Every structure is written in structure tokens, then in C-alpha cells.
Amino acid sequence: MSEAAGEPILQTEGLTKEFMGFVAVNDVGLTVKRGTIHALIGPNGAGKTTCFNLLTKFHKPTSGRIVFKGADITDKTPSQIALIGMVRSFQISSVFPHLTVLENVRVGLQQRLGISMHFWKSEKTLDRLNDEAMHCLGQVGLAEFADRTAVSLPYGRKRALEIATTLGMNPELMLLDEPTQGMGHEDVDRVTQLIKKVSAGRTVLMVEHNMKVVASIADTITVLQRGSVIASGTYAEVSANPQVMDAYLGTTTTEGLGAH
Amino acid sequence: MSPRTKALYLVLLALLLIVPFQNMVYIVFVMKLLCFALFASAFNLLLGYTGLLSFGHAAFFGGAAYVTAHACKAWGWTPEMGILAGMAYAAITGWAFGSLAIRRQGIYFAMITLALSQLIFFLALQLKFTGGEDGIQGVPRGKLFGLIDLSSDTALYYFVLALALFGFLAIQRAIHSPFGQVLKSIRENEPRAISLGYDVAKFKLLAFVISATLAGMAGSAKSLVFQLATLTDVHWHMSGEVVLMTILGGIGTILGPVVGAGVVIGLQNYLAGIGSFSTIVLGAIFVVCVLAFRRGIVGEWLALLERRRAAKAEAGYRES
Numbered sequence: 209m210s211e212a213a214g215e216p217i218l219q220t221e222g223l224t225k226e227f228m229g230f231v232a233v234n235d236v237g238l239t240v241k242r243g244t245i246h247a248l249i250g251p252n253g254a255g256k257t258t259c260f261n262l263l264t265k266f267h268k269p270t271s272g273r274i275v276f277k278g279a280d281i282t283d284k285t286p287s288q289i290a291l292i293g294m295v296r297s298f299q300i301s302s303v304f305p306h307l308t309v310l311e312n313v314r315v316g317l318q319q320r321l322g323i324s325m326h327f328w329k330s331e332k333t334l335d336r337l338n339d340e341a342m343h344c345l346g347q348v349g350l351a352e353f354a355d356r357t358a359v360s361l362p363y364g365r366k367r368a369l370e371i372a373t374t375l376g377m378n379p380e381l382m383l384l385d386e387p388t389q390g391m392g393h394e395d396v397d398r399v400t401q402l403i404k405k406v407s408a409g410r411t412v413l414m415v416e417h418n419m420k421v422v423a424s425i426a427d428t429i430t431v432l433q434r435g436s437v438i439a440s441g442t443y444a445e446v447s448a449n450p451q452v453m454d455a456y457l458g459t460t461t462t463e464g465l466g467a468h
Numbered sequence: 469m470s471p472r473t474k475a476l477y478l479v480l481l482a483l484l485l486i487v488p489f490q491n492m493v494y495i496v497f498v499m500k501l502l503c504f505a506l507f508a509s510a511f512n513l514l515l516g517y518t519g520l521l522s523f524g525h526a527a528f529f530g531g532a533a534y535v536t537a538h539a540c541k542a543w544g545w546t547p548e549m550g551i552l553a554g555m556a557y558a559a560i561t562g563w564a565f566g567s568l569a570i571r572r573q574g575i576y577f578a579m580i581t582l583a584l585s586q587l588i589f590f591l592a593l594q595l596k597f598t599g600g601e602d603g604i605q606g607v608p609r610g611k612l613f614g615l616i617d618l619s620s621d622t623a624l625y626y627f628v629l630a631l632a633l634f635g636f637l638a639i640q641r642a643i644h645s646p647f648g649q650v651l652k653s654i655r656e657n658e659p660r661a662i663s664l665g666y667d668v669a670k671f672k673l674l675a676f677v678i679s680a681t682l683a684g685m686a687g688s689a690k691s692l693v694f695q696l697a698t699l700t701d702v703h704w705h706m707s708g709e710v711v712l713m714t715i716l717g718g719i720g721t722i723l724g725p726v727v728g729a730g731v732v733i734g735l736q737n738y739l740a741g742i743g744s745f746s747t748i749v750l751g752a753i754f755v756v757c758v759l760a761f762r763r764g765i766v767g768e769w770l771a772l773l774e775r776r777r778a779a780k781a782e783a784g785y786r787e788s
């Protein structure tokens with residue numbers, strides 16, 4: 209993997225999505241390099257979530273092409289995408305509320321056993337995944353909550369559980385949509401460190417509003433505005449871009465960036 | 469399973485086994501109960517564990533009743549073959565209906581299943597072999613495996629009990645299988661299940677087929693018990709009744725549909741004397757139940773136990 213680092217893992221060409229005449233994503237060309245943390249930022253309604261939905265096939269692009277690991281995936285289905293190594297999380301908290309914390313992770317792990325249609329087998333056959341599920345939970349500090357239902361966890365921990373579930377799929381590319389949204393300071397720091405930690409050996413594409421988070425962990429930043437890419441580069445490059453400053457409430461410093 | 473639950477199941481089973489040796493409850497009534505309990509449990513696999521509300525399950529229950537009745541009466545098939553034929557019909561119809569309906573969500577899913585089941589009702593009314601308004605009457609109960617005469621209620625009772633137990637165990641297993649885990653995850657959060665690589669349409673379809681097949685088994689058994697298959701069995705009222713039983717008893721609980729079926733069938737029996745008023749009374753009871761205990765009878769009971777356990781754990785935690 210190390211020699212491939214820096215090569216593009218995901219590329220889009222002319223990616224466009226129209227909702228009944230309204231262009232939510234406009235001619236986006238995105239290159240995500242292997243082994244990096246890549247942040248997608250932009251004001252509310254810029255089209256970031258729609259971009260994620262296009263990349264993971266939850267929406268069909270109106271036009272454009274998506275290439276993942278050198279193969280054109282424009283015509284794949286969302287479940288196929290997950291199986292070739294691209295797993296997403298959602299902007300709204302996305303756990304299985306009435307399953308236990310352990311089961312939440314195990315449902316993802318179960319995928320690779322290839323027995324998920326086996327309605328005649330006991331669920332005890334899944335117990336062999338417990339160690340690995342506990343390992344994933346351990347990585348995000350949730351091991352002690354394994355037997356609780358997901359719904360009973362506090363918000364910050366739910367988001368950590370999502371990351372654990374995503375990790376269990378062992379994705380080459382993780383897509384995280386606003387993983388720190390709605391969190392208090394402590395949780396934000398914890399989740400930021402967590403993302404940094406789990407990004408070892410993989411690629412992360414994340415939507416993030418918190419500029420402190422972006423500045424501290426992102427290698428590359430792409431700025432979207434009204435559906436179009438207006439800048440892309442390192443934090444220093446992007447924050448010096450006058451168009452970007454303009455986009456963020458016309459401020460001339462980057463401090464205003466965090467306000468969104 | 470807790471020892472308490474196990475004990476409860478054993479007591480239930482023992483009670484069911486001694487039914488033919490007492491005079492307090494009418495044995496045919498218990499057979500009817502078993503058929504509807506199985507029907508509602510099969511329906512609950514879809515509503516309670518997959519989150520799909522079908523409003524057309526009469527097509528499987530009633531359709532299978534017709535198939536079994538016809539196979540046993542016109543072709544002289546043995547009861548077990550007649551029931552297998554009914555189940556095969558239900559599986560195939562379930563697959564066809566399911567394929568058409570599962571790509572839709574919520575109310576659209578319900579409407580499509582309703583429309584398709586009306587098609588089966590229309591066929592039952594119009595086709596020759598179904599006997600129109602009369603239905604198929606005087607279905608012979610026949611000899612099980614060509615050996616055991618089922619014309620005695622006791623023999624038929626144990627056969628129906630065996631079928632119902634098989635059905636419950638099959639549902640129970642499906643719920644607690646790797647497949648069941650995925651079903652529950654689809655019910656809880658469908659987009660998330662998709663993002664974990666599950667082709668949810670495949671899972672919903674299989675759940676639909678299993679549910680339809682077991683609903684068919686219930687209908688087939690019923691046609692042997694009453695030696696009758698009629699338009700009532702395929703009417704949309706029947707589809708509504710099974711929704712009612714499941715919600716009343718408790719969606720997504722194992723015993724809920726059984727209790728719900730017991731309450732509805734019991735009340736229907738009890739209220740039969742007042743004629744068409746019974747529908748109104750049932751409706752009123754339903755409304756009260758839905759407003760008063762939203763989780764259904766068994767659902768509320770389980771929630772109560774859960775609250776008590778949590779309170780106990782909390783108290784224990786404080787002491788230590």
C-alpha cells in the first residue's frame with residue numbers, strides 16, 4: 209500500500225447533479241489521493257452531501273464519471289460500492305438504534321462471511337465475529353458499552369459507534385459526512401483524534417464545518433460553493449484564496465470559516 | 469431465553485397438548501386460533517422484523533386455502549400434499565407480489581400489495597374451480613400420509629398443532645439467524661444497511677416469500693379444519709384483520725401476534741351474537757388499545773419488565 213500512496217484512489221470528471229432544473233452539483237472534478245485525509249468544505253447547501261450521495265451511488269449523476277481504484281464505477285449500485293472498499297457514514301447519526309452496540313458492528317462484519325441470506329442458521333454462527341467486533345469497539349473506546357442498545361448511547365458515542373461500524377468493513381476509502389456536527393468541544397477533539405488514528409493505512413474523505421478540525425488533520429481541502437469547486441489544495445493554499453474568503457461571508461481572514 | 473420465558477413456553481405447550489382431553493374449550497376453536505396465530509406470526513416477520521406493511525396477505529392465506537381445498541377435493545390429494553401445494557402457491561405468488569412491491573416504500577408498498585391481492589380475490593370470484601360465492605365446500609380431511617385418518621378432531625388437532633409449532637419455530641429461527649440480523653438492520657436504518665453493502669431488495673424479497681409461504685400454510689390448515697375455502701379468506705378484510713392482530717398483540721414481539729390473534733378471534737366468537745355490531749365493537753377496542761398501549765399488549769408487558777429491571781439495576785448500582 210505504501211508505494212501506492214499519493215496515487216489517486218478516487219477521481220471524478222464533470223460530475224453534475226440536477227434536481228428538477230436546480231443544479232446542486234456542477235461539473236465537479238475531484239481527485240482524492242490514496243493515504244490522505246481529504247476535506248470537503250463549503251457553506252450550507254453547497255452540495256457536499258449531494259456529492260457524497262453521488263460518489264456512493266445513492267443518487268445517479270445527471271452527467272459525469274466516477275473512477276475508483278482505476279475502474280469506472282458510475283453505473284454501480286450503492287451496496288456494490290461498499291463491497292469494493294468505499295464505505296460512507298451519514299450526516300444524520302446513523303446507527304441501528306435497537307440493536308446492541310456489539311450487534312451494530314457485527315452486522316457490518318457479517319457481510320464477508322457470505323451467510324447473510326441463511327435464514328435457517330442460528331445467529332450463534334455470528335459469535336465467531338465477536339472478538340473482531342470488540343476490537344473495533346475498543347479502537348473507538350466503546351468496548352465497555354458493547355451490551356447496551358445503541359439508542360441508549362449519548363450523541364458523541366453514537367457517532368463513534370458509526371465509525372467503528374465503518375471501520376469493521378475495513379474500507380480503503382472512508383467517507384464521513386460531518387462527523388463532528390452538533391458535538392461539544394471534548395467530543396469534537398476526541399472524534400478528530402479518532403479519525404486521525406483510524407486513517408492510518410486508508411484514505412478518508414470528509415465533509416467538515418469545523419475549521420479547527422480541518423486545519424489540524426486534513427492533508428488536502430476542496431472548497432465547494434453553489435455546487436462548484438472554487439479551490440483545492442492545502443489549508444495554507446486554500447485559506448489564502450480570495451474567492452474562498454469571499455465565499456465565507458466576505459471575510460478577509462479565514463477565521464470566519466468556522467462560523468458555518 | 470430466560471428461564472422464566474422458557475417455563476412460560478413449556479406451560480403453553482403443555483396446555484396445548486392436553487386440549488383434546490377437556491371440555492371447557494371447543495377443540496375446533498383452538499385449531500382456528502392456531503391457524504390465525506400462525507398467520508399473524510408470519511405477517512409479523514414482515515411488519516415487525518423487516519418494517520414492511522403488507523396489506524395483501526389475504527392473497528396468500530386465502531389463496532392457499534383454495535389450492536389445498538381444490539387439491540384435496542378434486543384431485544384426491546393427501547392432506548400433507550394438499551398443504552404443500554398451498555404453500556407452493558403462496559411462495560410463488562409471494563415472490564411475484566414481492567418483486568413488484570418491494571421497490572416502493574411505506575404506503576405505496578401497502579397499496580401495491582392491496583391491489584395485487586384484489587386480483588386474487590377477483591380470480592377466486594370468477595374462476596370456475598373456486599365455486600364463486602359458495603367457495604369450495606365439503607373438503608375431505610383425508611388420511612395423513614395415506615395412513616392416519618384426520619376426520620376425527622383429535623387427530624386433526626395434533627396435525628394442526630404440529631404445523632403451527634413448525635411454523636413458529638421456523639419464524640423464530642429466521643428472526644434469530646444471520647438473515648434475521650440483516651432484516652432487523654434494514655428495519656432500523658435502511659440507508660445504513662445499504663451503505664454496509666447489503667442489497668436490501670434481495671433481503672426484503674426473501675422475507676416476503678417466507679412470510680407469504682407460512683401465511684399460506686396457515687390458510688391451507690384452516691381449509692382442512694373447516695373443510696371450506698371461501699371468499700372471506702381472500703377478502704381484504706382478512707388482510708386488515710391480520711394487521712389488527714399483530715398491532716394489537718405487539719409488533720416485533722414473538723408472542724404478540726399469537727396474543728393478538730387470540731384476542732381478535734376470541735372477541736369475534738364472543739360477539740358473534742350481536743351480528744354486524746361486532747365489527748364496530750372490535751374497531752372501538754382497537755382504537756382504545758392503540759391509544760392506550762401503543763406497543764401492543766405483549767409489547768407493553770415487555771416494556772414494563774424492562775423498566776423494572778432497569779430500576780433494579782439502578783438501585784443495585786447505587787448500593788454498591
Ligand SMILES: Nc1ncnc2c1ncn2[C@@H]1O[C@H](COP(=O)(O)OP(=O)(O)O)[C@@H](O)[C@H]1O
Pocket residue numbers: 227232250251252253254255256257258259
Ligand atoms: N433530493 C433532493 N431533491 C432536491 N433538492 C435537493 C436534494 N438533495 C439536496 N438538494 C438541494 O441541493 C442543494 C445542496 O444540498 P446538500 O448537498 O445537502 O448541501 P450541503 O451538504 O453542502 O449542505 C441544496 O440546495 C438542497 O436543497
Ligand SMILES: [Mg+2]
Pocket residue numbers: 256257258299
Ligand atoms: Mg450536508
